[in-house]
Amino acid sequence: MSETGAQTGGPLTKVLEVDDVTIRFGGLTALDSVSFDIREGEILGLIGPNGAGKTTCFNVMTGVYQATSGQVLFDGKPLTKLARHKITQLGIARTFQNIRLFRSMTVLENVMVGADAHSKVGFWDALLRTPRHRHTESESTTRAKELLKIVGISARHDELAANLSYGDQRRLEIARAMATGPKLLCLDEPAAGFNPAEKLKLMELIRRVRDEGYTVLLIEHDMRLVMGVTDRIVVLEFGRKIAEGTPAEIRDNPAVIAAYLGVDEEDAS
Amino acid sequence: MSAATTERTPAVALNPLQRLGLWWDGVVDRYNALPKLSRLLLVILFVLFCYALPLLRPPIITTNAIDFGGVMFSVAAFALVALGLNIVIGYAGLLDLGYVGFYAVGAYTTGVLTTYHWHWPFFLALPLAIAVTMVTGVILGAPTLRVRGDYLAIVTLGFGEIIRICVNNVQWLGASAGIKDIPHPNTIGKKPVPPFDPGGMFAIPHLKWNGWVPSLDKVHETHFLVFGAVDAIPYYWLLLTAMILVLLGDRLVKASRVGRAWEATREDEDAAELMGVPTFKYKLMAFALGAAIGGLSGSFYASSQGGYISPDSFPLLLSMLFVAAVIVGGSGNRWGAMAGGTLVAYLPERFRAFADYRLLVFGLALTVLAVWRPEGLLPPRRTRRAKLVEAQIDELEGEGVVDE
Numbered sequence: 001m002s003e004t005g006a007q008t009g010g011p012l013t014k015v016l017e018v019d020d021v022t023i024r025f026g027g028l029t030a031l032d033s034v035s036f037d038i039r040e041g042e043i044l045g046l047i048g049p050n051g052a053g054k055t056t057c058f059n060v061m062t063g064v065y066q067a068t069s070g071q072v073l074f075d076g077k078p079l080t081k082l083a084r085h086k087i088t089q090l091g092i093a094r095t096f097q098n099i100r101l102f103r104s105m106t107v108l109e110n111v112m113v114g115a116d117a118h119s120k121v122g123f124w125d126a127l128l129r130t131p132r133h134r135h136t137e138s139e140s141t142t143r144a145k146e147l148l149k150i151v152g153i154s155a156r157h158d159e160l161a162a163n164l165s166y167g168d169q170r171r172l173e174i175a176r177a178m179a180t181g182p183k184l185l186c187l188d189e190p191a192a193g194f195n196p197a198e199k200l201k202l203m204e205l206i207r208r209v210r211d212e213g214y215t216v217l218l219i220e221h222d223m224r225l226v227m228g229v230t231d232r233i234v235v236l237e238f239g240r241k242i243a244e245g246t247p248a249e250i251r252d253n254p255a256v257i258a259a260y261l262g263v264d265e266e267d268a269s
Numbered sequence: 270m271s272a273a274t275t276e277r278t279p280a281v282a283l284n285p286l287q288r289l290g291l292w293w294d295g296v297v298d299r300y301n302a303l304p305k306l307s308r309l310l311l312v313i314l315f316v317l318f319c320y321a322l323p324l325l326r327p328p329i330i331t332t333n334a335i336d337f338g339g340v341m342f343s344v345a346a347f348a349l350v351a352l353g354l355n356i357v358i359g360y361a362g363l364l365d366l367g368y369v370g371f372y373a374v375g376a377y378t379t380g381v382l383t384t385y386h387w388h389w390p391f392f393l394a395l396p397l398a399i400a401v402t403m404v405t406g407v408i409l410g411a412p413t414l415r416v417r418g419d420y421l422a423i424v425t426l427g428f429g430e431i432i433r434i435c436v437n438n439v440q441w442l443g444a445s446a447g448i449k450d451i452p453h454p455n456t457i458g459k460k461p462v463p464p465f466d467p468g469g470m471f472a473i474p475h476l477k478w479n480g481w482v483p484s485l486d487k488v489h490e491t492h493f494l495v496f497g498a499v500d501a502i503p504y505y506w507l508l509l510t511a512m513i514l515v516l517l518g519d520r521l522v523k524a525s526r527v528g529r530a531w532e533a534t535r536e537d538e539d540a541a542e543l544m545g546v547p548t549f550k551y552k553l554m555a556f557a558l559g560a561a562i563g564g565l566s567g568s569f570y571a572s573s574q575g576g577y578i579s580p581d582s583f584p585l586l587l588s589m590l591f592v593a594a595v596i597v598g599g600s601g602n603r604w605g606a607m608a609g610g611t612l613v614a615y616l617p618e619r620f621r622a623f624a625d626y627r628l629l630v631f632g633l634a635l636t637v638l639a640v641w642r643p644e645g646l647l648p649p650r651r652t653r654r655a656k657l658v659e660a661q662i663d664e665l666e667g668e669g670v671v672d673e
Contacts, residue, residue, distance in 0.1 A: 062543055088545035102536035104651055105529070113533045116526045117545025123554060126525035127518055133525060160655050180545050 013040040014076075015184050015215045016092070021060055021070035030056040032239040033070070038184060043206065043216040045226040045247075048236035049259060054219045055097060057236065058188055061217075062094050063087040075183070088117055093182035095173040097189045097219075103162035107153065107172055108144055110161050114179030115140035140179075147175040150212065151205060167198050171205070178209065185209065186217040191225050203229045227251065235259070286642040290653050297650070319509060323502045324491060328478045332619050338491075338501035342573060344614040345508040346566050351594040351610030352515055352603060353562025358592065359601035359649075360528065361555035362535025363414070364422040367429025368563055368591045370409075373583040375402045375564025376571035377436060380448035380578050383571075391454040391572050395565070402564025403557045410556035414549060417538065429588050437580040447579025451571050453496040454507065461495055469495040497574075504573050511569070512607075515562055519603055522558075531555055597638060599645030601652065608647055 016038040023031040031053045038044045046054050059065045061072055063084040072079045079087055093114070102110050119140065125133040148154040151171040156164060161172060170190055177185055187206070191199050199222060206229050210216050220226045226233060227247045235243040235250060237259045243250055250256055283291070300308060322330075323338040331337045350372065357365045378401045381387070382394035389397075413424045436442050443449075461468030469492030477486035491502045522528060530551040533541035542548050571578050590613055598609020617627050638645075644652050 064539075064543075083547070084542045085545045085547045088543060094543060096540065100537050100540040102533045102540070104536060104649075104655060105532055106651070109529055109532070113529050113541065113546065114544045116529060119526050121526045123522065123527055123558075126522045126527045129521060137525070160651055162655055163658060176544060 014038065015040050015074070016061065016217075017073040017076075018057070018061070019071050019073060021057075021067045021072060023056060023060060023065060024068045030239050031060070031067075034236070034239070034241050035070075036234045036241060036244060038215060038217055040183075040215055041210070041213070042231040043210050043218060043229055045230035045233040046217060046219045046236065047221075047223075047226055047233060051238075052236040053239040054236055055188060056239075058094065058186055058217075058219060061186065062092055085117075088180050088182075091181070091183035092186065093177035093180040093184070094186040095170075095177050095188055095190060097192060099166075099169050099173055101161040101169055101172060101176070103160070105161060106157065107148065107159050107161055107164065108141075108157040110172055111144035111147055111175050111179045112140050114176040115143050115181075117180040144175075144179055147178050148172075150178075150208065151175040152201075166193060170194075170202075174205070174209070178212075178214065183215060184217060185214045186219075188219050189221060190218070191220060191222050199225055284641045286638070286646065289646065290642070290648070293647055294650065294653065316513065320506060323505055324473060324475050326476055326478065328481065330619075331478075332621070335618065335621065336501060338505060339574065340615065340618045342501045342505045342508060343618070344611050345505055345512060346570055347591075347594060347614035348607040348610035349508060349512045349515065349566045349569075350563055350591050351598060351606040351613075352512065352519065353559045353566065354591050354595050355600065355603060355606035356519065356531075356555050356562070357559035358595050359603075359606060360523065360531040360535065361552055362531075363552060363556060364418070364592075365425045365556070365559065366422050366588055366592060367425040367427065367432075368559070369583045369585065369588040370429040370432035371402050371406060371560040371563035372567035372570070372587070372591075373432050373436065373580075374405045374560075375399070375567030376578045376582070377442060377448070377567075378402065378564070379568040379571040380451050381442065383452050384448055384450065388452075391452065394572075395568050398568040399561050399564050402567070403561040405564075406557040406560025407553060409560075410553045414552045414556060426585075426588075430585060433580050433583050433585075436583075443579070445580060447577060447582070448571075449577045451576040451578065453498075453572055453574075453576060456496055457494040458492075461492070461497060467492045467495065467499075469493050498576070501574050504569070508566075508569050511565060515565070516603065516607075523603075527551065527554070593635065596645055597635070599648035599652075601649040602645075602647050605645055605647030605649075609645065612646075 014037045018034055018036050021031055021034050022029065034053070034057065036044075046057065048054050056065065060067050061079070063079060063082060066080065074087075074090060074092060079090075082090070102113060105113070119136050121133050121136050124130070145154060145157065148157055151174050153164070153168050153171050153175070156168065161169065164172060174185075174187065174190065177187075190206075191202050194202060203225055206216060206218065218226065218230060227250075230247060233243075233245065233247055233250045234241060235253075235256050242255045242259060243253045245253070300311065303311070323341045326337055332340050350368070354365065354368050357363050357368070375398045378398040379391070379394045382389045382397060383391055409425075409428050413421060413428070416424060437445050456468060458470035459466075459468045467490075472490040472492050475486040475489045475491065476483045477489075478484075491500055494503050494506070496503050496507075523531075530541070530546045530548075533544065533546055534548045534551055538548050570582075594609040594613040595606045596609070597612060598607065599605025617631070620627065620630070623630065644656060648656075
């Protein structure tokens with residue numbers, strides 16, 4: 001699985017480029033000159049022990065934090081100083097480690113909020129029910145339903161998001177992020193709290209998402225999941241990048257083993 | 270039908286207010302199950318009933334101590350304000366404690382435009398009053414909507430007071446004496462010539478009730494459509510019409526991208542932003558729309574029967590009552606908000622006999638509501654559904670503990 005798609009030679013389109021990014025919170029350096037890139041059509045894993053700076057890295061890419069120095073390039077253009085919703089409209093979407101759905105909206109509405117990201121419909125369109133409103137509305141409804149089918153919860157589209165089971169809420173988060181029509185889909189520990197059977201299904205889903213044409217960035221703790229599904233892996237430790245390569249390379253990298261696998265292998269098995 | 274009812278009946282003991290919610294759900298379900306034509310017919314009947322209410326003066330509902338038409342006018346004004354505030358609090362989740370400020374801006378704009386300064390006719394001043402209030406909303410919202418939650422509540426509270434105090438000190442706006450003799454809207458039909466010709470196109474008699482037996486009351490008639498100091502009913506009709514228009518607009522906008530953006534922002538602002546919702550823009554829009562509706566209501570208030578406004582007409586307490594109306598009725602549901610507005614305006618007038626205890630009873634009612642039904646009388650259907658599920662789960666878990 002890991003040999004599919006992008007990295008088989010030739011000039012590769014870089015979707016996103018993290019270029020020498022440093023972030024300091026007061027005296028704490030959360031990210032220290034980190035550079036890597038994400039190529040079109042691949043699944044990139046971002047791993048590291050707790051506190052390694054994975055989520056911080058994520059937050060820089062999606063505009064939640066501003067880099068102290070260095071920059072993030074998306075499609076060759078720097079993301080610095082862009083409003084968060086603009087970044088989403090450019091094509092980066094994310095899910096949250098601790099699920100953050102719109103709990104008292106229905107499942108379908110949650111996904112439609114994502115689908116609205118590119119909508120040009122405004123107040124007057126809505127009030128006057130212009131053709132643009134009707135057209136966009138039916139288009140995003142169809143799209144949202146399709147996405148719910150892809151993640152496998154279309155039967156529950158009328159349910160409140162809060163009433164979904166934990167696993168389905170994670171699926172809904174993925175569908176909502178996909179609805180924004182991203183070029184890059186960032187999943188922040190999507191398997192947290194899953195049992196092995198659910199993790200297996202999630203791996204299938206992630207592959208399926210990639211096959212739909214999305215580029216995926218995956219932050220994950222579970223090594224088996226990461227090794228099983230990603231094309232390339234970037235390893236962080238204490239805010240520094242310590243390794244980068246295919247899953248097989250990472251598995252044999254002594255620095256990684258020392259930093260991470262040696263500790264984690266036990267509870268992964 | 271019965272299957273649906275049993276399905277919805279939970280295994281949990283319900284308090285009366287929750288039963289009211291279930292009953293209302295049932296009503297809505299039955300209404301939705303009707304064919305389109307019957308639904309339209311029912312709506313028309315209901316609207317006609319609302320228009321006719323002050324003429325019918327049904328027993329029990331009617332107020333004998335004071336003019337029922339006047340009470341209905343203030344009820345409609347409150348319901349309209351609640352409808353506007355519901356957009357801000359209920360949809361977008363912005364706790365605005367200074368809403369009375371917008372009410373005042375609408376009223377004063379109308380007052381200034383129609384009296385000594387310009388002498389505009391009311392219907393020309395009305396759109397401008399709405400526009401001015403909307404702009405005020407944007408001006409106040411642009412800096413304040415960057416703060417969230419409790420902070421926003423405090424800031425808006427301040428603005429409500431600032432507007433009142435400013436007005437109180439500006440000579441041009443009448444200062445503490447206020448603006449008096451604000452002209453009424455133009456009468457449609459023949460101009461009344463006091464004291465003998467009441468004017469208007471035609472006269473509509475009221476009903477008079479002897480116990481449960483109605484008869485026509487030829488002494489009290491409403492002249493169509495005379496806006497004067499005598500009869501409040503034409504104002505009520507005007508306000509009701511405005512309210513229906515606002516209600517329709519509210520419905521259209523809520524069921525669209527805009528409504529979804531508001532709700533998403535209310536639920537989780539950061540997540541909404543990261544899903545591509547320009548949250549600030551939508552918060553500002555909600556704030557401005559709410560302000561515009563408050564201004565609309567205030568404009569009607571200024572040119573109503575009394576034709577007099579002063580800073581004292583817009584105390585902070587009024588803001589609290591507006592918020593109470595939305596919360597009591599069920600924040601997020603337009604019908605709930607209107608019901609809340611109706612209750613808050615109507616009950617004190619109906620029970621004037623207990624005038625001394627009014628605030629006490631009001632406080633008690635709020636407490637009971639907070640305990641029994643914190644989500645309001647008629648919260649959005651989905652909130653009710655979620656609460657019911659929660660209660661059932663609690664019940665099940667409770668049983669489990671007992672078994673152990």
